[in-house]
Amino acid sequence: KAGVTQTPRYLIKTRGQQVTLSCSPISGHRSVSWYQQTPGQGLQFLFEYFSETQRNKGNFPGRFSGRQFSNSRSEMNVSTLELGDSALYLCASSQTGQAYEQYFGPGTRLTVT
Amino acid sequence: GQNIDQPTEMTATEGAIVQINCTYQTSGFNGLFWYQQHAGEAPTFLSYNVLDGLEEKGRFSSFLSRSKGYSYLLLKELQMKDSASYLCAVSSNSGGYQKVTFGTGTKLQVIP
Numbered sequence: 001k002a003g004v005t006q007t008p009r010y011l012i013k014t015r016g017q018q019v020t021l022s023c024s025p026i027s028g029h030r031s032v033s034w035y036q037q038t039p040g041q042g043l044q045f046l047f048e049y050f051s052e053t054q055r056n057k058g059n060f061p062g063r064f065s066g067r068q069f070s071n072s073r074s075e076m077n078v079s080t081l082e083l084g085d086s087a088l089y090l091c092a093s094s095q096t097g098q099a100y101e102q103y104f105g106p107g108t109r110l111t112v113t
Numbered sequence: 114g115q116n117i118d119q120p121t122e123m124t125a126t127e128g129a130i131v132q133i134n135c136t137y138q139t140s141g142f143n144g145l146f147w148y149q150q151h152a153g154e155a156p157t158f159l160s161y162n163v164l165d166g167l168e169e170k171g172r173f174s175s176f177l178s179r180s181k182g183y184s185y186l187l188l189k190e191l192q193m194k195d196s197a198s199y200l201c202a203v204s205s206n207s208g209g210y211q212k213v214t215f216g217t218g219t220k221l222q223v224i225p
Binding site (some may be wrong): 040090100102 | 131146154156158200202206208211214215217
């Protein structure tokens, strides 16, 4: 069974631009969660999608948004990028939700200059 | 809100035993996870405790005390490959669904 995949793996953007990250979960998994990881803050929860609906949301500004498609693939969008958005963005999939074992993708390393 | 505390760094010797502690404060607690993350890699699941007590899985064991808001991860017979960050994460009820909050992680260095 293929693992969680994320594209692109690395990205360099300029302040003010927007970016879209993609995550393909493990086949059969309906829950996809997104996290931001920085050295100082650790893993911070962005949002969770389940069957195309946002089920939970963390404390991030509205510049961060996401969606999930019928095949469970998910995208995350960040608009009006700021230097502080530089981070590793991880997505994780599970069969039913965050309360169960999550499988993480390799992440997208975003650098904002 | 939620608060999860774990030591930032620990060092231990190859072959020894190390205990990584995690304390938490949360409402609607459901369970506690431990994940391992090697540098530059994604976190991988180690354990999930729902009830009080010790759960053993090979060289790794995880303990939970819900009344004390306390958990620990015990690593025995340490190997160099155990050098990694260990993330404590709490599952709790949020708006009718389960939500997981991660601690900032404990970076473990295993030395010869």
